[in-house]
Amino acid sequence: MSWVRRRAGPLIVLGTSAAGGAAYRFFGPSRPTDESLNPHTFTPYTLINKQPVSSTSAIFTLRNANGAPDSQSVKEVEKRSVWSIQIKQPQLQIARAYTPLPHTTDGRKDEDAPQNIRLLIRQETGGEVSTYLHRLPEQATLELRGPNAEFELPRNVKEVIFLAGGTGIAPAMQVAQALSRRTGSKMQVLWANRKREECVGGVSDDRETASSPQNRLGWWKSILVGSSETATLVGLSKDDAVESEILQDKGLIVKELDALKANNTIATQGLKVQYYVDEEKTFIQPEDVMQRMASTSQEKGSKLIIVSGPDGFIEHWAGRKVWVDGRETQGPLGGELREMNLGDWKVFKL
Numbered sequence: 001m002s003w004v005r006r007r008a009g010p011l012i013v014l015g016t017s018a019a020g021g022a023a024y025r026f027f028g029p030s031r032p033t034d035e036s037l038n039p040h041t042f043t044p045y046t047l048i049n050k051q052p053v054s055s056t057s058a059i060f061t062l063r064n065a066n067g068a069p070d071s072q073s074v075k076e077v078e079k080r081s082v083w084s085i086q087i088k089q090p091q092l093q094i095a096r097a098y099t100p101l102p103h104t105t106d107g108r109k110d111e112d113a114p115q116n117i118r119l120l121i122r123q124e125t126g127g128e129v130s131t132y133l134h135r136l137p138e139q140a141t142l143e144l145r146g147p148n149a150e151f152e153l154p155r156n157v158k159e160v161i162f163l164a165g166g167t168g169i170a171p172a173m174q175v176a177q178a179l180s181r182r183t184g185s186k187m188q189v190l191w192a193n194r195k196r197e198e199c200v201g202g203v204s205d206d207r208e209t210a211s212s213p214q215n216r217l218g219w220w221k222s223i224l225v226g227s228s229e230t231a232t233l234v235g236l237s238k239d240d241a242v243e244s245e246i247l248q249d250k251g252l253i254v255k256e257l258d259a260l261k262a263n264n265t266i267a268t269q270g271l272k273v274q275y276y277v278d279e280e281k282t283f284i285q286p287e288d289v290m291q292r293m294a295s296t297s298q299e300k301g302s303k304l305i306i307v308s309g310p311d312g313f314i315e316h317w318a319g320r321k322v323w324v325d326g327r328e329t330q331g332p333l334g335g336e337l338r339e340m341n342l343g344d345w346k347v348f349k350l
């Protein structure tokens, strides 16, 4: 996969097709007998665990049903790319793309053993495939195809600002893991969710960023989680309530982000995460992005803003992606980022 400059300016486009998540219909039987995950046929996986993250999303852990080792292409793609797999809904014969979460860092993996695939999947109201997946019991068999490289992180990129909406955090985590192998790299994630339940216990690293009263309230709420009521109920002072909430269990994705942060500090300038929650009236502001663009030290051509999330989120920040000759392209830069002086920062819409 190569990057092609589509036009002068900060926008860059994916050189090859991001077949990604477009729904499609199958015109023949798939061959689920192939044992290793591969892009051409569907491979059976067993759902070994489903951990709820919130009322609408969960982490699905899938294991190759045949215990076959991962192909070289899977090992390569996860080193440097944002990648996805497709899952088939067998009754409707449609498939959707999902983004594997990076492997957890606990314990050295056996190179020959197949890696479990973990996916953060939100159940969309009325969504065909996500509803099917959320209804599956543990030990059910699913059919997967992939990997699909959605975007290859250029070798010279060392600084990334990642604007993530909802499950757009999954590719951000893939990028964080890829950057953790690059000495001197730096990544800042600005993660927006509609509800706090998606990121319970998540406290922004740059709390001073929350300079507006609106944002500061959001940060306090993020650790208080309705503290005054809670404090009254359990007879705690407000300070006790703050402490107890800090100690409360963090959400699964928040914990994983913390683990990635710990991992990223070894050789890099670190990973920072800022949390924004619609229901707390904290929203990513253009100034938040500008502030992070300004706190840079890397050489030219190595800085990237990635925008990932629902279509409306991408459109708001960077303008729509555009379909050309049956494939999705970056389209012109639009939205909030177009209004900013991006300097030598480039933009990529995922």
Ligand SMILES: Cc1cc2nc3c(=O)[nH]c(=O)nc-3n(C[C@H](O)[C@H](O)[C@H](O)COP(=O)(O)OP(=O)(O)OC[C@H]3O[C@@H](n4cnc5c(N)ncnc54)[C@H](O)[C@@H]3O)c2cc1C
Binding pocket: 020, 021, 022, 084, 096, 097, 098, 099, 100, 119, 120, 121, 122, 123, 124, 125, 126, 127, 128, 129, 130, 131, 150, 167, 170
């Ligand atoms: C590269 C890539 C990676 C992705 N990674 C993830 C991931 O890691 N996690 C994740 O959760 N998602 C991810 N997605 C999104 C995922 O692929 C699906 O789009 C999502 O799960 C919804 O699929 P669905 O079949 O459940 O919903 P669909 O059936 O496609 O419906 C989607 C929404 O549209 C509405 N809708 C459907 N038909 C109509 C209609 N005729 N009129 C009006 N409304 C309608 C539905 O009610 C629903 O709210 C990714 C997408 C891409 C492209």
